[in-house]
Amino acid sequence: xxxxxxxxxxxxxxxxxxxxxxxxxxxxxxxxxxxxxxxxxxxxxxxxxxxxxxxxxxxxxxxxxxxxxxxxxxxxxxxxxxxxxxxxxxxxxxxxxxxxxxxxxxxxxxxxxxxxxxxxxxxxxxxxxxxxxxxxxxxxxxxxxxxxxxxxxxxxxxxxxxxxxxxxxxxxxxxxxxxxxxxxxxxxxxxxxxxxxxxxxxxxxxxxxxxxxxxxxxxxxxxxxxxxxxxxxxxxxxxxxxxxxxxxxxxxxxxxxxxxxxxxxxxxxxxxxxxxxxxxxxxxxxxxxxxxxxxxxxxxxxxxxxxxxxxxxxxxxxxxxxxxxxxxxxxxxxxxxxxxxxxxxxxxxxxxx
Numbered sequence: 001x002x003x004x005x006x007x008x009x010x011x012x013x014x015x016x017x018x019x020x021x022x023x024x025x026x027x028x029x030x031x032x033x034x035x036x037x038x039x040x041x042x043x044x045x046x047x048x049x050x051x052x053x054x055x056x057x058x059x060x061x062x063x064x065x066x067x068x069x070x071x072x073x074x075x076x077x078x079x080x081x082x083x084x085x086x087x088x089x090x091x092x093x094x095x096x097x098x099x100x101x102x103x104x105x106x107x108x109x110x111x112x113x114x115x116x117x118x119x120x121x122x123x124x125x126x127x128x129x130x131x132x133x134x135x136x137x138x139x140x141x142x143x144x145x146x147x148x149x150x151x152x153x154x155x156x157x158x159x160x161x162x163x164x165x166x167x168x169x170x171x172x173x174x175x176x177x178x179x180x181x182x183x184x185x186x187x188x189x190x191x192x193x194x195x196x197x198x199x200x201x202x203x204x205x206x207x208x209x210x211x212x213x214x215x216x217x218x219x220x221x222x223x224x225x226x227x228x229x230x231x232x233x234x235x236x237x238x239x240x241x242x243x244x245x246x247x248x249x250x251x252x253x254x255x256x257x258x259x260x261x262x263x264x265x266x267x268x269x270x271x272x273x274x275x276x277x278x279x280x281x282x283x284x285x286x287x288x289x290x291x292x293x294x295x296x297x298x299x300x301x302x303x304x305x306x307x308x309x310x311x312x313x314x315x316x317x318x319x320x321x322x323x324x325x326x327x328x329x330x331x332x333x334x335x336x337x338x339x340x341x342x343x344x345x346x347x348x349x350x351x352x353x
Contacts, residue, residue: 003060003304006069008284012111013080020087027100030107036135039321047278051307066304067128070287073116074131080108081138081237088233089226091338100235109138115286122300123143129309134212137218138234139241142211145185150189151182153299157258157273158266161188167255167340167348170329174250175243247323251275251315252292255340257347269296271309272341278308279318290319313339 012034019029053058060066084105087093093101113135120132121144129145136142148163155161162181165174170213190208194201201209223231256273258266277283283290291306315322316335326332 003063003065004286006066006304008281009069009112009287010072010076012285013076013108016080017083017216020084020105023091023093023097025096025100026045027097027104030104031100034107034111034285034320035324038285039318042279042281042318042321045280046224048280049282049308051277052305053348058303058306061302063304066284066302070116070120071128071131073112074134077108077113077151079133079328081105081234083227084237085144085222085230085234099232102236103240105237107244109237111285113138113241114141114144114329115248115289117144118148118289119287119303120342121149124300130352135214138238139245140215140218140235140238141242141245142181142215143208144242144245146189146207147182147186150193153269153296156269156296157253157256158260159257161253163249164253165250165255167338167345168217168333169254171247171250172329173327175246178249179242193201244323246320247326248289250326251319251322251336255348256313260345271297271312272311274312275315276308276312277315277318277322279321282318282320288320311335313341315339 014031015033016030019026022029030067045253084101088098088101117132117135120128120135123129123132133142133145136144152161152163155164157164159166162178165171165178178222188209190206194203194206197205199205203209219231219234222234253273253274254275256275258269258273260266274296276293277290279290288306289295291308292307293312294301294306297309316339319326320334325335
């Protein structure tokens with residue numbers, strides 16, 4: 001019965017639909033709940049550090065309920081987006097309502113879209129990875145699949161990884177660097193994969209080519225179905241969606257660094273190279289993404305069985321709260337810098353000097 005807690009993640013799209021239906025200032029209900037009410041609740045709710053025993057782990061891995069919860073996000077996310085685009089194209093929204101609409105749909109695209117896509121993108125089944133790629137489409141971030149799986153998981157917590165924030169790097173500088181570098185990195189990885197397989201840029205398995213075609217087609221379909229103004233709204237929604245991902249990227253590895261060996265290789269990724277949070281509500285809403293160190297330790301481990309590790313650096317608040325704090329760099333540095341392991345700060349200081 002307690003596993004039903006993951007149904008809470010569906011509250012985000014549900015609240016979004018309610019806000020759009022009511023209109024007016026209700027358009028801001030989703031951002032107010034996710035980045036206002038949830039952080040306040042996390043200050044009150046407990047931090048849960050318990051891990052599953054072996055029997056519980058086996059039971060949860062066999063239970064398809066946890067997988068179905070992820071799969072259902074595909075029709076839910078696209079259903080909410082279509083409803084939002086229809087409402088915009090058929091109503092005379094005021095400017096403030098349009099802004100609320102963009103942020104509300106963007107939060108759905110980020111939380112129930114990209115976040116679930118990340119989990120499905122590590123699955124063994126091809127069709128599940130396909131669902132993950134589809135969920136990246138509303139945020140126009142399909143290249144994330146290639147860069148994350150073939151780039152980030154190899155380079156996390158190193159200077160070569162665009163998705164790992166450096167010590168004393170503010171969110172806004174990181175956003176520019178990460179967004180641009182992850183995209184170029186994905187193209188570089190695709191070129192390498194094509195060359196190794198002896199296939200052309202236009203081949204069926206040349207993902208980056210098809211991602212480009214699909215994403216352009218997505219905007220064209222919205223423009224032709226609703227209006228070109230609606231397509232512009234869809235583009236704005238995508239920016240909000242992938243920006244939420246980048247804020248999470250920022251806090252997941254901020255200031256953490258793997259030591260470089262004399263050979264030039266870096267030490268293997270360990271539990272100390274990712275920030276964790278055991279705050280209950282953030283864990284549920286983000287399908288255990290907040291137990292990020294265990295995910296990097298075993299990338300194909302399903303969300304329902306991720307473990308807490310004592311050695312992992314712990315964020316003082318839950319992910320939703322830390323995302324808000326990250327928007328204010330002086331506040332972020334004053335709270336988080338003192339929790340960054342000293343040896344990792346020294347590694348980065350030595351590299352800069």
